[in-house]
Amino acid sequence: MSPAAWRQRVHEWEAATPPSRDRFMDATRVLSMLVVVAGHWLMAAVAVVDGRVSTRNILDVVPTLQPATWALQVMPLFFLAGGFSNAVAWRRRASAGVAAFVGTRLARLTRPALVFTVGAAAMLTAGRALGAPSEQIALAGRLVGAPLWFLAIYLLVAAATPVLLRWHERAAMAVPAGLCAAVIMVDVLRMGEIVDVGFANFILVWLLVHQLGFWYADGWTERMSHGGAWACVAGALGVLVLLTGPGPYPVSMIGLEGQMSNMAPPSVCLLLVTIGQAGALVLVRPAACRWLRRPLPWAVVAGLGARAMTIYVWHVSVLVVVSAALVALEAGLPQPGSALWWVTRPGWLAVLALVLALMVALLGRCEQEAPAKVRCTPAATWLGVASASGGLSIVALGGAAAPTVWAGIGALLGGRILVRTSNGEVASQVRGS
Numbered sequence: 022m023s024p025a026a027w028r029q030r031v032h033e034w035e036a037a038t039p040p041s042r043d044r045f046m047d048a049t050r051v052l053s054m055l056v057v058v059a060g061h062w063l064m065a066a067v068a069v070v071d072g073r074v075s076t077r078n079i080l081d082v083v084p085t086l087q088p089a090t091w092a093l094q095v096m097p098l099f100f101l102a103g104g105f106s107n108a109v110a111w112r113r114r115a116s117a118g119v120a121a122f123v124g125t126r127l128a129r130l131t132r133p134a135l136v137f138t139v140g141a142a143a144m145l146t147a148g149r150a151l152g153a154p155s156e157q158i159a160l161a162g163r164l165v166g167a168p169l170w171f172l173a174i175y176l177l178v179a180a181a182t183p184v185l186l187r188w189h190e191r192a193a194m195a196v197p198a199g200l201c202a203a204v205i206m207v208d209v210l211r212m213g214e215i216v217d218v219g220f221a222n223f224i225l226v227w228l229l230v231h232q233l234g235f236w237y238a239d240g241w242t243e244r245m246s247h248g249g250a251w252a253c254v255a256g257a258l259g260v261l262v263l264l265t266g267p268g269p270y271p272v273s274m275i276g277l278e279g280q281m282s283n284m285a286p287p288s289v290c291l292l293l294v295t296i297g298q299a300g301a302l303v304l305v306r307p308a309a310c311r312w313l314r315r316p317l318p319w320a321v322v323a324g325l326g327a328r329a330m331t332i333y334v335w336h337v338s339v340l341v342v343v344s345a346a347l348v349a350l351e352a353g354l355p356q357p358g359s360a361l362w363w364v365t366r367p368g369w370l371a372v373l374a375l376v377l378a379l380m381v382a383l384l385g386r387c388e389q390e391a392p393a394k395v396r397c398t399p400a401a402t403w404l405g406v407a408s409a410s411g412g413l414s415i416v417a418l419g420g421a422a423a424p425t426v427w428a429g430i431g432a433l434l435g436g437r438i439l440v441r442t443s444n445g446e447v448a449s450q451v452r453g454s
Contacts, residue, residue, distance in 0.1 A: 043105070044313040044322065045306055046237070050102040051325045053095040058336040060093050061168075062373050063366065064275070066357030067344045074157060074348055076164075080273055082358040087273040091261060094274035094284070096171065097230045097295035098302075103175060104234020107182040108189075112238075115183070120402045123180045124440045129388065130179070130330060131409050131437055134172055136387045137334040138430050141165050141421040149422070161345075162422025165338045170285075172334075173413035174223055178231045180406045185228070189235045200229040201292065208289050212269060212281075219286045226287040230295050242303050253300025257293045264290055328385040332377065335384070339377045401439045409436025 038044070066077040080087050111122055141162075149158045178185075188196045204225050211219035265272045269281075270290050276282030283290045313319050325332070347354060355361040412432030419425040 048322045053098040056095045090274035100230040101234045104231035105237045108235045108238040126179045133330040142426045145422040161341045162420035166416045166421040169413045169417040173410045176410045222286040250300040250303035254297045257297030331385045405436040405439030408432045
């Protein structure tokens with residue numbers, strides 16, 4: 022794109038943005054997505070040991086880095102920003118009905134995921150047919166499929182927005198308090214003999230974080246003082262130190278081998294991270310809002326936001342492809358955690374970002390779906406959400422190279438077919454919120 026064309030695009034984005042739009046929440050969503058992508062790329066400690074590809078987490082190799090995950094585990098910010106966006110969208114277009122709201126959300130979230138799952142499964146199948154070791158294909162499939170867990174959970178939470186928002190409006194304090202108590206109880210049982218009950222926190226924790234986005238939509242950031250925000254940050258940090266030091270929880274907010282995970286399933290520690298990060302949002306919001314009023318920063322945020330799901334679903338695949346290419350070329354990968362490994366990280370990130378940018382340029386348009394003008398019933402809407410979320414879960418748990426991947430693709434496609442918005446104009450307005 023020429024400089025003149027880029028300047029024209031910047032002005033178009035600026036002119037198309039309504040004054041009422043909260044640019045800070047858009048920036049929060051984009052920043053959290055970029056941090057997740059960069060974090061996954063940096064955590065990947067790929068090496069060749071005795072002629073075999075070895076993958077480890079750099080947090081296992083260099084344990085002193087684990088406290089950094091308290092700031093860099095930003096998935097809660099994505100759910101918080103999603104709660105805000107869903108609340109605003111539903112309040113503006115509730116008259117269109119639940120089916121239109123849910124159908125639009127499902128369509129936008131799952132189309133990039135469907136393109137990804139079909140593409141990834143086809144490439145891994147082709148790799149196996151060309152003679153790639155089955156063990157390596159299976160590992161690649163598990164790695165590239167894993168990020169879809171987020172979409173499976175987020176789709177359910179977003180679809181429940183009309184009900185959740187009604188609860189919030191009737192009992193704004195009671196709902197998060199009740200969810201928080203439930204999360205603590207699940208953690209207590211999980212540390213006892215009922216280990217599997219911990220999976221309930223996949224829903225409870227993310228429901229609570231999403232619910233905090235409703236508080237933001239109600240203007241709590243404008244009412245909270247800087248002193249209150251600092252209290253959130255300091256209080257969350259202090260309790261985290263107690264729970265992960267003498268307490269029973271691990272330090273890392275990323276799940277590591279041989280440890281109880283704070284992330285899968287999420288624990289009360291992740292809620293503390295959310296509280297601390299929410300306080301930090303209040304502190305940086307005034308300066309960030311002034312910066313985002315400039316055309317260029319806002320154009321970058323708007324451009325990345327329009328391709329956020331494509332970036333997210335493909336970023337691990339890019340990591341796998343580039344790593345495999347380096348191994349095949351016998352490029353001599355540095356020992357993870359060594360001085361050379363750290364020196365080469367900027368170049369590593371630059372190469373991955375370039376490949377991902379090319380991938381997004383090819384596939385990014387799949388997020389700009391024109392909604393189908395087909396009326397659907399509430400029963401079909403909820404069945405479609407369950408089918409799509411189940412399909413995403415199948416791929417996330419089994420991997421994109423497992424035989425079950427095609428069942429997951431079928432369920433995801435079936436969910437999309439079942440759910441259609443009733444009016445194209447309403448759908449586009451809800452989607453743009």
